[in-house]
Amino acid sequence: MDSTRIGVFGAGHFGRFHTLKLSGSPRATLAGLHDADPARAAQVAAEAGCPALSAEALLEACDAVVIATPTMFHARLAEAALRAGKHVFVEKPITATLAEADALIALAAERGLVLMVGQIERHSAAIRTLRESSKGRRLVSLEATRVAPFRPRSLDVSVVLDLMIHDLDLILSLVRSPLAEVRAVGGSVMTELPDWAVAQLRFEDGTQAQVTASRVAVSLERKLRLLGPEGEMRVDFLARSLEFLAPGGEEPVENMPGWGLTRRSWVDYDSLEAEQSAFIAAIRDGVPHEANGQQGRAALDAALRVEAALR
Numbered sequence: 001m002d003s004t005r006i007g008v009f010g011a012g013h014f015g016r017f018h019t020l021k022l023s024g025s026p027r028a029t030l031a032g033l034h035d036a037d038p039a040r041a042a043q044v045a046a047e048a049g050c051p052a053l054s055a056e057a058l059l060e061a062c063d064a065v066v067i068a069t070p071t072m073f074h075a076r077l078a079e080a081a082l083r084a085g086k087h088v089f090v091e092k093p094i095t096a097t098l099a100e101a102d103a104l105i106a107l108a109a110e111r112g113l114v115l116m117v118g119q120i121e122r123h124s125a126a127i128r129t130l131r132e133s134s135k136g137r138r139l140v141s142l143e144a145t146r147v148a149p150f151r152p153r154s155l156d157v158s159v160v161l162d163l164m165i166h167d168l169d170l171i172l173s174l175v176r177s178p179l180a181e182v183r184a185v186g187g188s189v190m191t192e193l194p195d196w197a198v199a200q201l202r203f204e205d206g207t208q209a210q211v212t213a214s215r216v217a218v219s220l221e222r223k224l225r226l227l228g229p230e231g232e233m234r235v236d237f238l239a240r241s242l243e244f245l246a247p248g249g250e251e252p253v254e255n256m257p258g259w260g261l262t263r264r265s266w267v268d269y270d271s272l273e274a275e276q277s278a279f280i281a282a283i284r285d286g287v288p289h290e291a292n293g294q295q296g297r298a299a300l301d302a303a304l305r306v307e308a309a310l311r
Contacts, residue, residue: 003029004028004063006028006030006062007032007053007059007064007065008022008030008065008066008068009055009066009068010034010069011033011035011044012069013154014118015033015044015066015068018276019047020044020048021272021273021276022276023049023050027277027280030048030049031058031061032053032062033058034055035052055080059081064089064114064283065081065087067088070156072096074090074095074096075095075096075097075103078090078095078104078115082107082111082113083111085113088113089276090116090117090118092120092169092291093296094299094300101293101297102297105293114282114283114289115292116279116289116292119165119291120166120271120272122169122290122291123274125266125268126240127170128266130224130233130235130242133233133264134174134226134233137230137233138228139226139227140207140208142174142207143209143210143223143225144167144171144224145211145223146163146166146213146221147196147219147220148217149216150189150195158186158193158194159196159197160213161300161307162213165299167224169291169299174226175203175205175207177205179202179204181201182305182308183309184309184310185197185310186198186310190215194307195215196214197306199211199212199306222237231244231247231249232245240265240266244262244264245260245261248260249261250262275290
């Protein structure tokens, strides 16, 4: 296989980004684009230099698909692609229901095909730096904040499935203990669905987490705080900074003998490109990838439990 032919379903905000990024991929060929709105499909296809095709023609023309449509269409499109023998990358959340997710996971395993979910934060420079710095350290409490001004997109789902699911996925990957209890408060502001939410999570090993998400905030804020017996770690994703207070830290702290503050930063890189490269490597080289179907299902399960608590 000289080049993996990838088609994109959806020409919205993320679909456009996927299409443009794939058009320059060194290991993939952009096979085409499909969208329910022919005019939008033609516009983005012209921008990327690929054909705008019918759904049937696009499946015929590709080896793999990227599904970047509204969530309600994820299960149907992914199932059709898997049954046609195509590898699938589906934007988060994996599906609208756990039953749909289970069906896709089983079908991908049965057909021996890659099923990857677009939990893009797993591919960010911030999380890679965090994982390297927190390796082997026990966590007791986590606090995540992800808020942004209102934008009229992804309004088919609540803020939990739109924004909070990213931090839920990251927390699940860091804690690695079953989720025992969820409490939440939230409300609607600009849409009929919750536009802000605060969730409190308790895991079976005793770890606690608080997650705040809003799409009606004054300004952007993306932070993560991790606490444990070995110290405190604070990540500011927008400032690209990580601070770790712990015994033996690089900068001595007044009134805390033996403790110090270690600072790290990172040069950000293209997380979408890294995510697409991981998908292609999983297809072509069999490389294990982040955010497989089971991990996407776990994030969806946590998000749906938060939504249930809100109700």
